[in-house]
Amino acid sequence: MRTLNVALGDRAYPIHIGRGLLARPELLLPALRTPRAIIVTNDRVGPLYLATLRATLEGAGVRVSAVELPDGEAHKDWMTLNRIFDALLEGRCERSTTLIALGGGVVGDMGGFAAATYQRGMPFIQVPTTLLAQVDSSVGGKTAINHPLGKNMIGAFYQPRLVLADTATLDTLPARELAAGMAEVIKYGLIRDPGFFTWLEANLERLVARDAEALAHAIERSCRNKAEVVAADETEQGERALLNLGHTFGHAIETGMGYGTWLHGEAIAAGTMMAAELSRRLGWLSDADVGRIAALFERAGLPVWGPELGTGPYLELMSHDKKVEAGRLRLVLPKSIGQAVIHADASREDIAAAIAARCR
Amino acid sequence: MRTLNVALGDRAYPIHIGRGLLARPELLLPALRTPRAIIVTNDRVGPLYLATLRATLEGAGVRVSAVELPDGEAHKDWMTLNRIFDALLEGRCERSTTLIALGGGVVGDMGGFAAATYQRGMPFIQVPTTLLAQVDSSVGGKTAINHPLGKNMIGAFYQPRLVLADTATLDTLPARELAAGMAEVIKYGLIRDPGFFTWLEANLERLVARDAEALAHAIERSCRNKAEVVAADETEQGERALLNLGHTFGHAIETGMGYGTWLHGEAIAAGTMMAAELSRRLGWLSDADVGRIAALFERAGLPVWGPELGTGPYLELMSHDKKVEAGRLRLVLPKSIGQAVIHADASREDIAAAIAARCR
The missing domain is CATH 1.20.1090.10 (Dehydroquinate synthase-like - alpha domain)
Incomplete structure (x- = not known):
């Protein structure tokens, strides 16, 4: 495993890169504020990796819920974002609950924006599963959704508390x-x-x-x-x-x-x-x-x-x-x-x- | 005029309180990054005070556009917020354009949330016109919209660069x-x-x-x-x-x-x-x-x-x-x-x- 640090003072966070990291609770737990998490993923990545990540967290005593969004940039809009808010509220997630984005850039950008704005900000973890997300969008805190008149027009700077790049997830990437x-x-x-x-x-x-x-x-x-x-x-x-x-x-x-x-x-x-x-x-x-x-x-x-x-x-x-x-x-x-x-x-x-x- | 300071380091800002402040460009201009502003108001406050504020800014060489929202807490929702985003994009507002919220708590909360998230953050000024907004909601950077399952559930902490409380606007307050x-x-x-x-x-x-x-x-x-x-x-x-x-x-x-x-x-x-x-x-x-x-x-x-x-x-x-x-x-x-x-x-x-x- 390789670990880098994003040096942002009291909001600094680690990036872990390596094979099989989804199965390592000791990497995830330090980034959780309470033993409660919601995983945001999509209907392509979810069937492949949600069960593994959920088992890792639950095995460590974390209560986990999940929401699966439709896959693709075309769904990076308010309507899909609102499904995350619905899940957060219906699941009675608190502002101390940690939101974990499991997927590519779209899931990370939308999950991050939801985390930035739900109750004005909840803890956030990026688990990127595409090369694009692992090398770019999961790092640096840019979150957003699209507007019909422009891409990424509505968003926030909101840093994750951890980026976990499991390179084994690239095995299934088209x-x-x-x-x-x-x-x-x-x-x-x-x-x-x-x-x-x-x-x-x-x-x-x-x-x-x-x-x-x-x-x-x-x-x-x-x-x-x-x-x-x-x-x-x-x-x-x-x-x-x-x-x-x-x-x-x-x-x-x-x-x-x-x-x-x-x-x-x-x-x-x-x-x-x-x-x-x-x-x-x-x-x-x-x-x-x-x-x-x-x-x-x-x-x-x-x-x-x-x-x-x-x-x-x-x-x-x-x-x-x-x-x-x-x-x-x-x-x-x-x-x-x-x-x-x-x-x-x-x-x-x-x-x-x-x-x-x-x-x- | 009375002036207070909100001590938030490099994001500190003044609160000016007094009669007739809407007509004083020298109070507004220091908070603008460029001579371009969009005023967000509602259909009750707009007819009363928009012309004054617009004239003050235009007289100082600021290019001004405006958007009027329907009045009331019932409209503090995504659909109304999106009217601000539409106006920002159709008016080609840049992330250096200043958003000015002219109205009560609902206008301030929604305008502030739009400013916090349009292009990940644009300069923001609060011009509260209700007692509630002048003593509470315009100060401190809480912005939000409601969700059907809870009030102020979606929002951000985003500080204004100035709060201008013109107490003359209270003359028309029911x-x-x-x-x-x-x-x-x-x-x-x-x-x-x-x-x-x-x-x-x-x-x-x-x-x-x-x-x-x-x-x-x-x-x-x-x-x-x-x-x-x-x-x-x-x-x-x-x-x-x-x-x-x-x-x-x-x-x-x-x-x-x-x-x-x-x-x-x-x-x-x-x-x-x-x-x-x-x-x-x-x-x-x-x-x-x-x-x-x-x-x-x-x-x-x-x-x-x-x-x-x-x-x-x-x-x-x-x-x-x-x-x-x-x-x-x-x-x-x-x-x-x-x-x-x-x-x-x-x-x-x-x-x-x-x-x-x-x-x-």
Whole structure:
């Protein structure tokens, strides 16, 4: 087992990474305030891992209830969130009860938002079961639901008390979702860890083949990068925004295609290529750099072209981005492989040209 | 103008109290991050004060949009909250835009919750226009909406950057609502300020007659008590719970009668009498003490008897209270006039008897 720490003062918390952690009560118990928990999961992950997690907790004397949500980004809405509130109230959960999110990014984001807002805040544990959630969404306290006009528009910063990443749960992850998680792994190399990017170029096929050692290394290195950024800038006043490389473009793809048509990681891969193309036009990346990035995404099985929504709709959808300030789009762009910057000066024409060049 | 400070470190904020403050841009501008604001109000307060506040801001170069909600506690729900999110997104509000809640407790609680969660948090200003909001709900950062199974069950702790209490807005407040606000004013005397309780006994008719000087004093003294408690215990781990005197009983009345049938302050008055009756049974208050409390509420025009819901339904509704811990009701009870305590050891029978004794 590997353990990292997210250094947030009196809200610091550990991330445990390893195989078989769902069965280890001694890792879970220190994060519970009282011996009472509610597990939030979905109808795909629940049948696979709920019984194990429940048995681990009950074996240690914890009273456990559970709520299963419908699976998928399309359900990351108020109506589904309200099912969690209903379960919390009908189950008479107290504000000292611990909410445990068992699943991917959608379950973690919704479970986290429910925990942040039920009775103004209850203890929260993340048990991510997808690569995307293990390397990105479970760490750092961003929680949210979608609004018809924009992704993650309603949410809160709310830190978990523990992240438990059981890599054995990746055994059952569909290949398409493993690939989607890889988009965020590659992102860390691109924005702040050139050595990791090189490691990924040398080891990507081991990850695709689910080599346990390679996966554990990639998850740890990703979480370490994320934890450092979050500790330095919890509420995204500055550096944390760099984690959104490809996300402004990617959210436009997700929203434009209808939530759930493209997986988040797929949209991020295509969106990152648009950002890279814009960087090339600004003279920051060479053709060869753009080629290296595209090659890595392609080896991971990810799209490197966006859907043809038209540049007008792209720009319109992007204008709802949370990073918009005084009406200006603030884009995260790679300055080189291993370094990203926030750029607020790109012209509408350049952005449109970069989008057009990366759609097909 | 009187100014208090809520001492919360880097989130400290001022409370300004006085007549005509809505027209003073120099008080509002320091709390705005950018010259862009959205005013959330309701269809009763909006027609009276929205134009003034808007003119003050626009005259200072602030771009202002507004959203009017239906008035009343019955609308403190997700559907109405979502109208704020729709307005924020349709108006392309950014996370640096400031949300200003202009109205009573419901507008403040909902506006605050929208500000806490829109794009994970935007700047927030409280402009309370009812006595209840000026002395209680606008100060301290509690925001929430109701759930069919319980009041204020979904919310967040989110501090405003400014509270602007224009006492001139009380001129148009219906007498029944002025009385409802008085319940919280009396509460401060009862839980921690015996000198203020005595002052109220000497001056209550001046308050009912809306004597400007008396009102300003009562608001300032109430806010000072609240600010001290909040600064010491922002997220209600301890002392802050004392502010909920009468609220566990009162919430049962509000929920049991249907939101909006009883005003919050009315339910708190009747609920406080149940708490006082329980204290009497515990030997903490004398018959005379209970009589003094009831007399003060009655002089304010408040009910001192709860509705006959039956003790079973009362206890059932109270069991959803946020202060329940390990299944035990933790009640706030007056130990004497001017001092309250948290009491978790009252028997179900004693609580039921106190309720029954104060219903008619």
